[in-house]
Amino acid sequence: MTEYTPQLAQAEHKKPKYLLVFFALAVITLVEVTVAARMPAVLVVLSLAKVVLVALYYMHLKFSSGLFSAIFAIPLPFVLLIVVALVVALAPGPDNTAAAAGVCSFF
Amino acid sequence: MSSHLPSVGHAHEEIHLPPPSWAPLIVGFGATLIGAGLLFPLALPVGLIVFLAGIWKMGHFTLLENPHPSLKVDHRLLGMWVFLASEIMFFAALLSTFLGYKARAGAAGALLNVPLMTIGTFVLLSSSFAAVSALSAIQANRMIAFRNWLITTMALGGLFLILELTEWLELIGHGITTGTLYGSAFFTLTGLHGMHVLIGIGWMVFLLIRTLRGTMSSGDAIGVEIFGLYWHFVDIVWIVLFTVIYLLR
Numbered sequence: 001m002t003e004y005t006p007q008l009a010q011a012e013h014k015k016p017k018y019l020l021v022f023f024a025l026a027v028i029t030l031v032e033v034t035v036a037a038r039m040p041a042v043l044v045v046l047s048l049a050k051v052v053l054v055a056l057y058y059m060h061l062k063f064s065s066g067l068f069s070a071i072f073a074i075p076l077p078f079v080l081l082i083v084v085a086l087v088v089a090l091a092p093g094p095d096n097t098a099a100a101a102g103v104c105s106f107f
Numbered sequence: 108m109s110s111h112l113p114s115v116g117h118a119h120e121e122i123h124l125p126p127p128s129w130a131p132l133i134v135g136f137g138a139t140l141i142g143a144g145l146l147f148p149l150a151l152p153v154g155l156i157v158f159l160a161g162i163w164k165m166g167h168f169t170l171l172e173n174p175h176p177s178l179k180v181d182h183r184l185l186g187m188w189v190f191l192a193s194e195i196m197f198f199a200a201l202l203s204t205f206l207g208y209k210a211r212a213g214a215a216g217a218l219l220n221v222p223l224m225t226i227g228t229f230v231l232l233s234s235s236f237a238a239v240s241a242l243s244a245i246q247a248n249r250m251i252a253f254r255n256w257l258i259t260t261m262a263l264g265g266l267f268l269i270l271e272l273t274e275w276l277e278l279i280g281h282g283i284t285t286g287t288l289y290g291s292a293f294f295t296l297t298g299l300h301g302m303h304v305l306i307g308i309g310w311m312v313f314l315l316i317r318t319l320r321g322t323m324s325s326g327d328a329i330g331v332e333i334f335g336l337y338w339h340f341v342d343i344v345w346i347v348l349f350t351v352i353y354l355l356r
Binding site: 018019021022025026029032033037040043044046047050051054055057058059060064065067068071072074075076078079082083085086087089090091092 | 179180184185188189191192193195196199200202203204206207208210211221225228229232233235236238239240243332335336339340342343346347349350354355
């Protein structure tokens with residue numbers, strides 16, 4: 001039967017306080033829907049903070065091999081590319097396909 | 108069980124392979140039928156049944172140890188992380204399309220039920236906590252606690268889907284259907300996320316049945332860890348969707 005991997009064993013030794021992470025996530029969500037509801041920049045930062053908390057502690061990236069973090073990070077520049085290109089291409093107004101192609105070539 | 112094939116060249120080297128099985132072919136055939144279901148609706152339920160039967164059979168494969176000790180990371184976790192990286196691109200494309208269409212769709216976003224899906228967000232965050240607690244429990248071989256946390260995670264996932272369905276019905280009541288620009292982008296995005304939640308619940312049903320049969324132990328913690336990665340990723344996707352769809356209106 002499968003034994004623990006070194007990564008799991010390491011994670012077990014440094015097991016984070018999951019409940020504390022949950023409360024942090026809950027408080028950030030409360031702030032998002034109340035105080036920060038009309039502040040787009042703050043909302044983006046808070047949302048990213050929640051993503052990082054879940055990835056680091058619940059998905060154990062903080063305690064795992066850096067390879068997993070790298071695999072998780074590799075798509076992110078492409079995400080930025082596809083978001084900007086598609087938002088430009090689909091923006092209201094005249095045909096923006098050329099502008100979207102320009103965004104892609106810039107990247 | 109792994110078969111030990113004779114090695115070529117090195118007397119003491121063994122090659123570990125799963126036993127021969129039809130299951131991957133059954134899964135592939137089922138997936139093809141599901142795809143055909145887009146054109147021929149009757150093929151969809153048949154495809155789903157065949158697909159799930161194959162998955163059920165594959166779920167009983169023994170998880171193999173690292174085939175190469177030189178590989179510093181667990182190959183099963185590595186596989187899941189690579190899959191999740193591809194999922195990031197999948198959702199990025201859907202999210203971008205939603206953002207693009209939202210700009211053209213006018214004030215349809217004002218009809219969203221933010222308080223309802225705020226509750227949904229808390230429910231999904233709670234389910235992530237339950238999932239990670241289930242992993243802790245099985246690692247410590249506390250099987251009853253593992254079963255209870257697993258059921259809790261399932262219940263919270265199911266509750267999230269009910270809340271999402273309620274939201275959809277409300278929007279349809281307001282005339283936001285898949286026939287509208289906003290509706291098509293919204294339902295595609297949230298629908299595919301909901302489908303991921305549903306698949307996660309199906310995965311947990313499988314784990315629960317194995318637990319109730321007594322065939323799960325701390326030795327299977329790696330399988331739960333892999334499931335956990337999937338479930339937390341689904342949570343991460345919702346964190347982003349909630350902000351983009353519901354808060355940045």
